[in-house]
Amino acid sequence: MSEHTDAAPTSIYGPVTDWATDIDHADPSYNPRAPEIWAELREQGCPIAHTDRYHGMWAPITAELVREVAYDTEHFTSRGVVVSTATIDAQAPIGGAPPITSDPPFHQLARRLLLPPFAPKKIEPWEPEIRLLCKQRLDDLGDITAGETVVDAAAQYAAHIPVNVIARMLGFPIEDDDLFRQFVHNTLEGVNREPEVRAASFRQLDAYIDAQIEDHRADRRDDLTTYLMEVELGGQKLSHEHVRGSIVLLLLAGIDTTWSAIGSAIWHLADHPDDRHRLVADHELLPTAIEELLRAYAPVTMARMVATDHDFHGCPMKTDEWVLLPFPAANRDPELFDRADEVVIDRLENRHAAFGLGIHRCLGSNLARLELTVAVDEFLQRFPEFELADPDAVRWSVGQIRGPRQLPIRIL
Amino acid sequence: MKVRVDAEKCQGHNRCYALAPELFDVDDYGQAVVIGDGTVTPDLEEKARLAVANCPEYAISIDDEARERG
Numbered sequence: 001m002s003e004h005t006d007a008a009p010t011s012i013y014g015p016v017t018d019w020a021t022d023i024d025h026a027d028p029s030y031n032p033r034a035p036e037i038w039a040e041l042r043e044q045g046c047p048i049a050h051t052d053r054y055h056g057m058w059a060p061i062t063a064e065l066v067r068e069v070a071y072d073t074e075h076f077t078s079r080g081v082v083v084s085t086a087t088i089d090a091q092a093p094i095g096g097a098p099p100i101t102s103d104p105p106f107h108q109l110a111r112r113l114l115l116p117p118f119a120p121k122k123i124e125p126w127e128p129e130i131r132l133l134c135k136q137r138l139d140d141l142g143d144i145t146a147g148e149t150v151v152d153a154a155a156q157y158a159a160h161i162p163v164n165v166i167a168r169m170l171g172f173p174i175e176d177d178d179l180f181r182q183f184v185h186n187t188l189e190g191v192n193r194e195p196e197v198r199a200a201s202f203r204q205l206d207a208y209i210d211a212q213i214e215d216h217r218a219d220r221r222d223d224l225t226t227y228l229m230e231v232e233l234g235g236q237k238l239s240h241e242h243v244r245g246s247i248v249l250l251l252l253a254g255i256d257t258t259w260s261a262i263g264s265a266i267w268h269l270a271d272h273p274d275d276r277h278r279l280v281a282d283h284e285l286l287p288t289a290i291e292e293l294l295r296a297y298a299p300v301t302m303a304r305m306v307a308t309d310h311d312f313h314g315c316p317m318k319t320d321e322w323v324l325l326p327f328p329a330a331n332r333d334p335e336l337f338d339r340a341d342e343v344v345i346d347r348l349e350n351r352h353a354a355f356g357l358g359i360h361r362c363l364g365s366n367l368a369r370l371e372l373t374v375a376v377d378e379f380l381q382r383f384p385e386f387e388l389a390d391p392d393a394v395r396w397s398v399g400q401i402r403g404p405r406q407l408p409i410r411i412l
Numbered sequence: 413m414k415v416r417v418d419a420e421k422c423q424g425h426n427r428c429y430a431l432a433p434e435l436f437d438v439d440d441y442g443q444a445v446v447i448g449d450g451t452v453t454p455d456l457e458e459k460a461r462l463a464v465a466n467c468p469e470y471a472i473s474i475d476d477e478a479r480e481r482g
Contacts, residue, residue, distance in 0.1 A: 112441065119442035120426050287430065291466075349465040357468055361423035366442065369426075 012085070012192045013053045023049040023059045025083070025301060025324060026191050031396040035341060038329040048315050054083050056321035058312070063333040063353070065313065066325055069304060070357040075312070076304035076323055077103050078360060082400060083303045083322045084191045086198065094242050097249035100360060107359060113231050113238075114246065114363055117169075117224060123366040126165065130371055133164055134378035144411050150389040153270075153379070154407035158262035161375050163255050165367070170250060171223030172212055179208070184255045189399045209247050213240075224250060250364075257299050258368045260403020261354075262375045264297035265290075267404050268343060269380070270388045275345040280384045283377075289345045290373050295352035296343045298328040301400040302356060327353045328402060385412035414450040414475040415460050419443065421471035428472055432459035444471070 016027045019037050024030065030037065038061050041049055049059040060066055069076055078101055080088040088096070095101025099110035116122065137160050141151050151157070163177045172180075186193070186201040216225045228243045238246075269276040279289055302325040306317045317323070331352045334340040355362035362368065386409050388394065395406035415435050417428070424442035428435070434456055436444050452460045452474075464472045 115424065115441040119424075119440055120429060120438050121440075291427075348462060351466055351468055353468050355425060355468075358423060361425060361468075365424075366426055 010192075011053070020044055020046040020049050022051045022053070023057070023324075024051055024053050025059075025326075026399050028396075028398050031398065031402045034328065034402060035332055038326070038332060039341065042334075048313065050315070054085055054322050056318060057083060057324060058306075058315055058317060058321065059324040059326060061326055061329040061333075063330040063336040066327060066330040066353070067357050069312075069323055069325055070302075070360070073104050073107075073359065075307055075310050075317075077307040078107070078304060079103070080305045080322070081303050082188060082191065083324065084198070086195050088305070090245075094239070094245060097245045097252075098242055099246075099363075100249050100253065101245070104359065109233055110242070110246070111359070111363070113228075113233060114250075117227065118363050118366060120366045123370055126367070127370060127374060129168075130161070130165060130374045131378060133161060134375050135382075137161065138378060138382045144383075146385075147410070147412055149411050150408050151411065152407055153266045153409045154259070154263040154404045157379065158259045158266065158375065158403075158407075159256075161262060162258035162368070162371055165371060166251060166254050169224050170212075170247065171216065171221055171225050172251070176208075180251060180255060183208075184252050187252055188256060188401050189397060191399050205248065206244060209244050209251070212247070213243060253362075254364045254368060256397065256401050256403070257362075258364075258371050260299035260397060260401055261294065261297065261368065261372045263404040263407055264299065264402075265293045265372065265376050266379060266409065267388070267394065267407055268293060268297065269376075270386055270407075270409055271391070272343065273387075275343065276380070276384070276386075278345060280380055285346060286373060286377060288348065288350075290369065290376065291350050291352065292343055292345055292347045293376075294354040294369075294372070295331045295337070295347070295350055297403070298331050298352065298354035299401050299403045300354070300356070300362070301326045301328060301402070302360070303400065324400075325356075327356055383411050386410060387412060413452040413457060413460065415446055415452055415463065416450055416473050416475055417444045417446055418471045418473070421469045423469050423471075425468050427466045427468065428463040431466060432456065432463045435460055436463065450475075 011024050011027045016022055016024050041061055047062045051057050079095055081100055090096035093102050093106030099107050102110050137157050163180050167174050183205045190198055220226045228246055279285055304323045306319055306321045309318050332340045355365040389408040389410040393408050394404050397403055397405050422444050428444050429438045437447050438444055464474055
């Protein structure tokens with residue numbers, strides 16, 4: 001997939017030399033060793049890292065501070081949730097991708113429209129279809145010779161599962177999945193590209209969704225796109241910008257996030273045969289293990305913008321500066337978790353925040369958890385024994401979503 | 413022993429419903445609600461404690477008053 005190999009070799013600002021005073025999550029060296037960077041910051045006694053990059057960005061890394069920012073919608077706005085150098089020009093209160101880009105009080109109204117289709121009892125019935133999809137992707141890997149065959153568990157397996165499910169839910173053509181991954185890539189990994197290139201891709205995304213909306217206008221059916229076009233808020237249908245923005249959110253937010261979680265889980269199990277053997281031998285352990293893998297390899301770092309000048313634990317925060325919300329770092333805070341940097345595959349007490357905290361809790365968390373659980377389950381059932389073909393060949397994503405993008409696995 | 417869900421704090425993470433479906437249900441919006449009056453039978457006490465310990469929003473609590481009085 002050529003569109004995934006063009007990540008900038010460095011951040012637009014150049015390489016980071018000091019993570020406490022010049023943190024940059026889009027430096028390509030960040031995601032591969034993020035847990036070590038957080039541990040180093042903790043050892044240095046630096047709970048809030050900073051950089052002048054992106055016109056100013058703060059990065060609290062403790063569970064307590066991440067929670068505080070997530071809960072404080074007065075001092076921090078969700079107008080921008082993906083850090084970039086570009087100016088956020090989407091209009092409040094809707095923002096570019098409601099409700100993730102909306103603040104209270106509008107946020108709750110927009111969110112309540114989307115909660116029912118993603119509630120547990122609406123998501124559970126998707127399990128057989130997700131299972132079938134996983135089995136098909138595994139079949140498509142072709143003939144396997146144990147001890148020889150190497151497959152890319154990220155590009156050939158994990159990357160295909162969430163994109164197919166959300167395309168079906170939205171009623172979009174499944175065969176456009178390469179295009180969807182390209183949109184995701186530009187939005188979330190393309191933060192180091194020239195603003196014009198990025199803007200052009202956003203226009204392409206808007207045009208694609210406009211065409212899908214037109215197609216649905218002519219042919220209404222039982223899917224989320226039709227639902228958004230027909231649902232009413234305060235007695236009125238949603239504006240076109242609201243419908244399109246919510247579709248942008250639904251299409252993009254669930255793809256590389258879940259793909260990253262699946263990839264990280266398989267990466268861990270490839271490198272930790274004891275955990276893998278326990279899971280294969282004890283199927284009942286799977287839900288507990290999935291929560292622990294979500295904790296340790298939470299894929300999503302969100303962001304906020306400073307809403308008003310204020311002092312935050314001694315940090316002079318200025319309006320429109322960025323604040324990273326690294327839930328993955330909070331999940332490895334030794335204040336909250338014993339053996340925080342270890343995967344304890346049967347960890348029972350696990351108050352992790354992989355799906356965020358507060359009013360913006362991941363809308364698709366029930367779907368993501370189901371996809372992750374089924375994808376890991378099916379992979380293990382098909383291939384109980386596997387290993388990293390070459391640990392140095394694993395390539396990680398760039399930016400706020402953390403997970404392996406190339407993951408060569410040798411089937412044993 | 414009784415479990416309680418603070419509806420103001422619950423954000424629908426669905427951890428309690430997954431861990432202890434005997435004690436918690438979810439509504440059409442994915443928000444947690446206790447089943448019945450939240451009474452926890454002795455065989456479910458451990459599950460109730462796990463639900464409390466796993467809630468990311470600290471929305472679940474255990475009311476031990478009845479037992480303490482008893």
